[in-house]
Amino acid sequence: MTEFELSKQRVAEGRESRKAAEMPRLSADEKEALLHRYHPDKKKEAYATIRIGPNQGQQTVHEVVRLLEGESPLTSKAPDLNPAHQVDVLIIGGGGAGSSAALMAQAAGAKVLMATKLRLGDSNTVMAEGGMQVAVSPEDSPVRHFVDSLKGGQMANDRTLLKALVSEGPEVAKWLIDMGVLFDREEDGNLSIRSGGGSSLPRLLRCKDYTGLELMRVLKDAVLNEEIQLLEFSPVIEFLTDGEGTCTGAVLKDLDTDKLIVVQAKTVIAATGGIGRLHIQGFPTSNHYGATGDGLAMSYRAGAALTFQDTFQYHPTGSVFPEAMAGLLVTEAIRSVGAQLLNVKGERFIYELETRDAVASAVIRECQEGRGVETPAGRKGVWLDMPLVDVLHGAGTLAEHFPNMVKQFSRYDIDISKDPVLIYPTLHYQNGGVKIDVDSESTLKNLFVAGEASGGIHGRNRLMGNSLLDIVVYGRRAGKAAAKRASEVDFKPLTLSHLDPFQAAKKAAGVVSETVSPILFPDYVNKG
Amino acid sequence: MTISQSVAITVGDEKHTVPEGMTVIQAMWHLGDAMVKNVGCLGGACGACAIICRLPGQMLPKTALACQTMVSEGLNIRFLQGDPSKKEIAPLPAETPSRETVFQYYPETRRCVACQACTSACPQGIDVMVGVREAMIGDLALVAERFTTCVMCGFCAAVCESRIRPHRMGLYARRLAGAFYPKPPTQLDMRIAEISSGQFDREWNDVMQAAQNA
Structure with a gap:
């Protein structure tokens, strides 16, 4: 028997004796020490200084520096900027934030155009499994939700943004339910809630382990019902400004024809999502194909400041075996119902519902110190003992509550009700992003940013279930605020003149870039 | 390796x-x-x-x-590229829905001949045909449950000889079942009322003050 199989056997043998064992929680000092030593955000050699732009002198990872300092696909003189479309609100991105924004802007009477890189709905939203945090139980409160999120965010969160997030949670849940989102319910009709890492009370609303799919299906259907104008396979490649610090539109590229489409817009909402496909520090990712940080690069070049651009979430439980599943997420919810993490010896090493940054760091520690399990493809991981869930809650629990997990692994002949699976942290979320105010507006006038592309709400570590909430709360806020602004302003000149000072700054700083950004798609053809 | x-x-x-x-x-x-x-x-x-x-x-x-x-x-x-089946503009009704609500937008649902082609075409393993039959008898909650894992690929519609669009009908049934859930989420409604009545305002003041100093 191989070490791999022996180790798996040890997990099975220890299951009964482990099932009721309590695991001590980390003290604040222990957590800080663990993060400092093992969290990828603390790895100095992965970071570089940004040499130009609003965040000049600050740090982020090499991959994001390359993106921010990248070459524009356009020059200030190049294209004819006659607009093909003139709209009140241009929304870039068709995930949960973009769709929520579109619905609100349209409802406010604005003329809306949505442009998406792939299809409407192709996003990280659709993949979200675990749930959406909303303080609904009588013991809970928005204030408590706030405090949990602040602790989870390493006390760095923008307080004003966070307060709006948690305060609007209940209203937003109602909005979704009224649109037909089917959250799991209790017998009495109340919303069923579950615990998440770092939360002091259960407050995750969910639809089995398909919460994001459910949200996205309904939001997409609502957008289509409203007949909102939609350009699919048309990513934005550059923002347009009036040359005086106001965003005035964008240049899209039709992926079918490679032709450019100029859009003049009174306001623009960037809901462009995250960065997982940049594979920061070589990590696999749980993100969808289009998560290449387009919004970051374009907003930055147009003059919008970023915040917390140096912090990323490595979700503790990304699959590492079989190889074809590397990086795919195993939902945290499975740990909230009792699945345990075990090293090669079959021993637990962390309380499973610590915050994600802490659990990920502990998994990395085990693997770095020789207590990981090696996969046939040479990856390292630790066990996630999912069969324990059925032991604790009765046979069939996994099948009933985690059909997505069951299905995904069964495609590779792994029965998660019988066998543990191997996991390792996977690049999951960009904690920071474009700096916004409480109306979702960036520091570039009339450019609003919502969802994962924005930063500040989650501080240095987002709690599980706060991003589905974020995209809807701030998508709606952005949609409302952008529509209102559009009713107050006129169309302004379309120029690319903001590229000139950016180019000059690069030259002055000696920045030579081989990256054209936004990159739009990961290059798996040439890099394997 | x-x-x-x-x-x-x-x-x-x-x-x-x-x-x-x-x-x-x-x-x-x-x-x-x-x-x-x-x-x-x-x-x-x-x-x-x-x-x-x-x-x-x-x-x-x-x-x-x-x-x-x-x-x-x-x-x-x-x-296969895309799902060419037509999505009907199907708003949610004002009144409690029935099967007629579904038939109003997806009338072909009634034409199911129980051939099972949709079920065998579903990459998600959904028993689509049973879902269609459940819609025919008007049990929207069952239809909703049946289509939980639907990824809207549209295979079911492509293979249906009766030109039914099960995935689109299923999503509409899900939205109806969600928006008209028979029992209200009382705790949620109460929480919304508490927030709008300012019940947490004092607590917010204390916490925000403490948080600004932290």
């Missing part, structure tokens, strides 16, 4: 050799196809990478998602 074996696959009409252990999507990248139209979440949730595929020993092809399908010797693959 273990050395991987190669397998022969056919994509469209072209024969290729790729290392085993890859998904069909990974094999396409390996073959130099940058993939834009047939790729999405890469996690089996979005339906963008719908394929039909067949192994040498099989008579008929089966439907699958390319990101969830491993290459294997002799696998014959065809990518």
Whole structure:
């Protein structure tokens, strides 16, 4: 028997004796020490200084520096900027934030155009499994939700943004339910809630382990019902400004024809999502194909400041075996119902519902110190003992509550009700992003940013279930605020003149870039 | 690293050799196809990478998602692009829905001849035909439950000889079942009322003050 199989056997043998064992929680000092030593955000050699732009002198990872300092696909003189479309609100991105924004802007009477890189709905939203945090139980409160999120965010969160997030949670849940989102319910009709890492009370609303799919299906259907104008396979490649610090539109590229489409817009909402496909520090990712940080690069070049651009979430439980599943997420919810993490010896090493940054760091520690399990493809991981869930809650629990997990692994002949699976942290979320105010507006006038592309709400570590909430709360806020602004302003000149000072700054700083950004798609053809 | 074996696959009409252990999507990248139209979440949730595929020993092809399908010797693959079935503009009604609400937008649902083609076409393993029959008898809650894992790839509609659009009908039934859930979420309603009445204001003041200083 191989070490791999022996180790798996040890997990099975220890299951009964482990099932009721309590695991001590980390003290604040222990957590800080663990993060400092093992969290990828603390790895100095992965970071570089940004040499130009609003965040000049600050740090982020090499991959994001390359993106921010990248070459524009356009020059200030190049294209004819006659607009093909003139709209009140241009929304870039068709995930949960973009769709929520579109619905609100349209409802406010604005003329809306949505442009998406792939299809409407192709996003990280659709993949979200675990749930959406909303303080609904009588013991809970928005204030408590706030405090949990602040602790989870390493006390760095923008307080004003966070307060709006948690305060609007209940209203937003109602909005979704009224649109037909089917959250799991209790017998009495109340919303069923579950615990998440770092939360002091259960407050995750969910639809089995398909919460994001459910949200996205309904939001997409609502957008289509409203007949909102939609350009699919048309990513934005550059923002347009009036040359005086106001965003005035964008240049899209039709992926079918490679032709450019100029859009003049009174306001623009960037809901462009995250960065997982940049594979920061070589990590696999749980993100969808289009998560290449387009919004970051374009907003930055147009003059919008970023915040917390140096912090990323490595979700503790990304699959590492079989190889074809590397990086795919195993939902945290499975740990909230009792699945345990075990090293090669079959021993637990962390309380499973610590915050994600802490659990990920502990998994990395085990693997770095020789207590990981090696996969046939040479990856390292630790066990996630999912069969324990059925032991604790009765046979069939996994099948009933985690059909997505069951299905995904069964495609590779792994029965998660019988066998543990191997996991390792996977690049999951960009904690920071474009700096916004409480109306979702960036520091570039009339450019609003919502969802994962924005930063500040989650501080240095987002709690599980706060991003589905974020995209809807701030998508709606952005949609409302952008529509209102559009009713107050006129169309302004379309120029690319903001590229000139950016180019000059690069030259002055000696920045030579081989990256054209936004990159739009990961290059798996040439890099394997 | 273990050395991987190669397998022969056919994509469209072209024969290729790729290392085993890859998904069909990974094999396409390996073959130099940058993939834009047939790729999405890469996690089996979005339906963008719908394929039909067949192994040498099989008579008929089966439907699958390319990101969830491993290459294997002799696998014959065809990518399908998009779901051409029409989505009806189907708003939610003001009154409690019935099966007539569904039939109003998707009247063809009543024409099901129980041939099971939709069920056998579903890459998610949903018993689609039973879902259609549940809609015919008007049990929208059952229909909703049935279509929980639907990724809207549209295979079911493509194979239906009665021109039913089960996935679209199923989503509409889900929205109806959600928006008209028979029991209200009382705790949620109470919480919304508490927030708008300012019940947490004092607590907020204390916490915000403490948080600003922290």
